[in-house]
Amino acid sequence: MDKAVIEQEVREIADSWKGKEGNLIMVLHQIQNRYGYVPREVSLVLSEILDVPLARIYEVITFYHFFRLTPPGKHTISVCMGTACYLKGGAEILGELEHLLCVKPGETTKDGQFHLEVVRCLGCCGLAPVVKIGEKVYGGVKKKDVGDIITQYSEDSEAKTAA
Amino acid sequence: MVKAVINGLKVEVPEKTTILDAARKAQIKIPTLCKHPDSYLHASAACGICLVRVKGSKKMLRACCTPLEEGMDIITHDPEIVAIRRTVVELFLSNHPNECLTCGRNNNCELQSLVADFGIREEFYEKIVKDIPKDDSTGNIVLEPRKCINCARCVDVCQNVQDVWALTFLHRGFNTRMAPAGDISLADSPCVRCGQCAAHCPTGAIFEKDDTVLAWKALRDPEQYCVVQIAPAVRVALGEAFGFPLGANVTKKIYTALRRMGFKAIFDTNFSADVTIMEEASEFVERFAHKKGPLPLITTCCPSWVDFMEKFHHDMIPHFSSAKSPHEMMGVLVKTYYAEKNKLDPAKLKVISVMPCTAKKFEISRSHDMSASGFQDVDVVLTTRELARMIKQAGIDFSNLPEEDSDHILGDYSGAGTIFGATGGVMEAALRTAYSFVTGKKLPKVEFENVRGLKGVKETSIKIEGAEVKIAVAHGLANVEYVLDQVRKAQKEGKPLPYHFIEVMACPGGCVGGGGQPYGVTDELRTARAKGLYSDDEAQTVRCSHENPYVQQLYKEFLGKPLSEKAHHLLHTKYQPLPIYRR
Ligand code: SF4
Ligand code: SF4
Ligand code: SF4
Ligand code: FES
Ligand code: FES
Numbered sequence: 016m017d018k019a020v021i022e023q024e025v026r027e028i029a030d031s032w033k034g035k036e037g038n039l040i041m042v043l044h045q046i047q048n049r050y051g052y053v054p055r056e057v058s059l060v061l062s063e064i065l066d067v068p069l070a071r072i073y074e075v076i077t078f079y080h081f082f083r084l085t086p087p088g089k090h091t092i093s094v095c096m097g098t099a100c101y102l103k104g105g106a107e108i109l110g111e112l113e114h115l116l117c118v119k120p121g122e123t124t125k126d127g128q129f130h131l132e133v134v135r136c137l138g139c140c141g142l143a144p145v146v147k148i149g150e151k152v153y154g155g156v157k158k159k160d161v162g163d164i165i166t167q168y169s170e171d172s173e174a175k176t177a178a
Numbered sequence: 179m180v181k182a183v184i185n186g187l188k189v190e191v192p193e194k195t196t197i198l199d200a201a202r203k204a205q206i207k208i209p210t211l212c213k214h215p216d217s218y219l220h221a222s223a224a225c226g227i228c229l230v231r232v233k234g235s236k237k238m239l240r241a242c243c244t245p246l247e248e249g250m251d252i253i254t255h256d257p258e259i260v261a262i263r264r265t266v267v268e269l270f271l272s273n274h275p276n277e278c279l280t281c282g283r284n285n286n287c288e289l290q291s292l293v294a295d296f297g298i299r300e301e302f303y304e305k306i307v308k309d310i311p312k313d314d315s316t317g318n319i320v321l322e323p324r325k326c327i328n329c330a331r332c333v334d335v336c337q338n339v340q341d342v343w344a345l346t347f348l349h350r351g352f353n354t355r356m357a358p359a360g361d362i363s364l365a366d367s368p369c370v371r372c373g374q375c376a377a378h379c380p381t382g383a384i385f386e387k388d389d390t391v392l393a394w395k396a397l398r399d400p401e402q403y404c405v406v407q408i409a410p411a412v413r414v415a416l417g418e419a420f421g422f423p424l425g426a427n428v429t430k431k432i433y434t435a436l437r438r439m440g441f442k443a444i445f446d447t448n449f450s451a452d453v454t455i456m457e458e459a460s461e462f463v464e465r466f467a468h469k470k471g472p473l474p475l476i477t478t479c480c481p482s483w484v485d486f487m488e489k490f491h492h493d494m495i496p497h498f499s500s501a502k503s504p505h506e507m508m509g510v511l512v513k514t515y516y517a518e519k520n521k522l523d524p525a526k527l528k529v530i531s532v533m534p535c536t537a538k539k540f541e542i543s544r545s546h547d548m549s550a551s552g553f554q555d556v557d558v559v560l561t562t563r564e565l566a567r568m569i570k571q572a573g574i575d576f577s578n579l580p581e582e583d584s585d586h587i588l589g590d591y592s593g594a595g596t597i598f599g600a601t602g603g604v605m606e607a608a609l610r611t612a613y614s615f616v617t618g619k620k621l622p623k624v625e626f627e628n629v630r631g632l633k634g635v636k637e638t639s640i641k642i643e644g645a646e647v648k649i650a651v652a653h654g655l656a657n658v659e660y661v662l663d664q665v666r667k668a669q670k671e672g673k674p675l676p677y678h679f680i681e682v683m684a685c686p687g688g689c690v691g692g693g694g695q696p697y698g699v700t701d702e703l704r705t706a707r708a709k710g711l712y713s714d715d716e717a718q719t720v721r722c723s724h725e726n727p728y729v730q731q732l733y734k735e736f737l738g739k740p741l742s743e744k745a746h747h748l749l750h751t752k753y754q755p756l757p758i759y760r761r
Binding site for chain 1 (some may be wrong): 195339343344345347348349350359360361368758759761
């Protein structure tokens with residue numbers, strides 16, 4: 016990203032919140048909406064513009080699960096850890112996903128294809144354990160199915176990029 | 179005053195005194211873990227080990243952050259309280275690696291001491307130690323986040339006392355971890371290496387890089403000729419590691435110990451502090467009396483301050499004294515003057531420094547100017563704490579050592595050189611000499627009491643030949659902004675300068691409170707150490723740097739005049755703006 020462009024965009028966002036209570040959070044919120052995450056270059060510029068140490072900005076970003084430091088993956092995988100899903104082996108499914116994708120919850124795979132996150136009750140406990148990829152819900156997921164489900168998406172994307 | 183009862187004992191303390199401090203006055207020790215006794219630090223109330231009970235109720239209070247109130251009846255120890263404290267310690271232990279034997283804080287760790295005091299012999303909780311890598315990117319301050327107990331002292335000191343904001347907490351809950359700003363390496367962060375975080379950390383989670391092995395290696399190498407210097411503030415602090423009273427001056431025992439450790443020559447940074455004054459006072463006189471160069475002039479003995487200025491206040495570069503620190507001046511003088519005089523090959527000379535300071539470890543490779551002799555002028559820097567360890571390793575019974583003298587002439591100092599270790603000391607030493615340089619007269623009274631003491635910013639003025647010299651002395655980097663803003667404001671509005679001469683030391687109290695000094699610093703300790711230095715000053719027959727006959731000899735034999743070309747080449751340096759974040 017071009018620093019001058021970032022600077023202008025961030026300045027606009029920051030200006031609209033100038034002098035308002037809790038503005039750092041709101042500014043970060045808007046930055047995330049704009050870029051999909053909070054890129055490091057943007058934080059550095061913001062630190063200069065608001066005269067807030069980078070340390071404080073990262074305190075806020077890492078404190079709220081809402082904020083992301085890496086670009087969101089193309090597909091967001093949400094693993095339910097609500098009570099029902101947890102009891103039916105949600106943790107095991109999560110473990111398998113972490114293992115296969117080499118990421119922890121909150122992280123995005125190196126190739127940018129998948130973002131893994133943990134959610135509380137998706138409201139379809141009858142299907143537990145539940146995994147959601149994008150908008151598609153998978154119910155009654157078994158550990159051995161996990162690989163196949165993901166492959167579907169990776170192939171899917173490969174096919175698309177090839178085409 | 180507040181009257182209350184603690185463990186049945188009547189106590190009377192000033193308002194706002196915490197239960198912890200009030201109890202201490204009644205000889206009752208309440209254990210603490212997150213609270214440091216240093217008044218610069220805030221109570222984070224993070225650990226809960228200091229819980230006490232309001233008598234007859236179930237109510238528990240945190241003694242470290244609750245003020246004693248009129249009529250309170252407090253119980254600090256009963257079986258239930260002790261059991262809770264024990265559990266707190268056990269819980270901390272369950273997230274802490276058992277690596278005491280090889281830890282930088284072995285035998286000197288607050289957590290370890292509590293575990294020992296509570297006699298914990300078995301661990302009942304499942305052990306979960308966070309897997310966070312060590313960060314030794316700076317080469318002087320080492321972070322070992324696995325050993326962090328999240329007490330927040332380092333973050334507090336780095337953000338609020340030093341205003342550097344190199345350290346922070348990331349995430350929350352169990353995942354909370356101490357980390358450099360923005361989760362980069364410490365070397366890429368704004369860290370200025372002052373070591374205040376290390377000096378206050380209760381555990382081995384932050385400590386100085388240990389260079390004792392390097393020093394021993396040099397000492398044992400028959401090819402190397404090892405020379406040592408000790409900084410002003412070391413002499414009044416090292417004794418603490420050997421049971422001497424606070425502020426005891428053990429200079430001559432240190433000389434003896436160093437000689438027995440194998441150093442060929444024992445020099446004193448106090449001597450080169452005198453040389454620094456010759457250069458810096460001349461610089462001041464040039465700018466003040468002869469209007470050559472911008473005022474105010476700002477002192478540069480402290481490498482953390484220099485780094486801080488280059489990162490955060492580089493508009494002030496023209497105001498910085500170009501004089502190197504006494505530490506670096508000694509290095510270059512050993513490898514040039516001393517080497518020539520004694521026909522020694524500077525390539526085989528090793529200069530080892532004992533400093534109260536972690537930043538001095540970084541100063542030796544700060545820029546090319548630190549190799550003005552053609553070799554790196556200082557080879558190894560040890561902190562006071564490291565020297566204490568080396569003396570113990572060498573089997574030297576320090577307390578009973580006879581007293582010996584330093585070596586001639588780089589070990590002969592004036593009283594002005596020794597007070598460099600306390601905040602205001604550099605200023606006082608410089609004024610003593612600047613006065614004489616301008617007036618050609620001897621000062622009737624050499625003490626400048628107004629620049630002494632622990633007030634964060636000290637402002638005063640003195641008269642030299644009818645002209646008023648306005649002065650500011652700041653210590654603790656968070657105090658710098660006020661002083662510099664006064665200057666900027668006056669410059670902008672075209673008003674008369676608020677100050678002509680400014681001294682800054684990064685550490686609260688100056689180097690006596692340095693990041694490499696023995697642990698447990700408080701204002702009481704800073705004052706005691708400073709007092710030790712002022713007594714050393716009083717005990718000297720020569721009290722002004724320019725009157726030091728050996729300094730005069732050095733100029734006569736080698737440097738010529740202050741600010742001469744040779745002096746400039748060897749004893750001065752330049753500054754450059756640096757980015758706050760390297761990444
Ligand atoms: S050394 Fe000083 S500046 Fe660096 S992290 Fe520690 S307290 Fe902050
Ligand atoms: S590193 Fe040390 S001082 Fe900092 S929070 Fe951890 S235990 Fe406390
Ligand atoms: S005040 Fe002294 S001990 Fe502290 S960083 Fe500066 S030179 Fe080092
Ligand atoms: S607990 Fe998983 S959907 Fe409700
Ligand atoms: S010492 Fe009081 S809460 Fe930690």
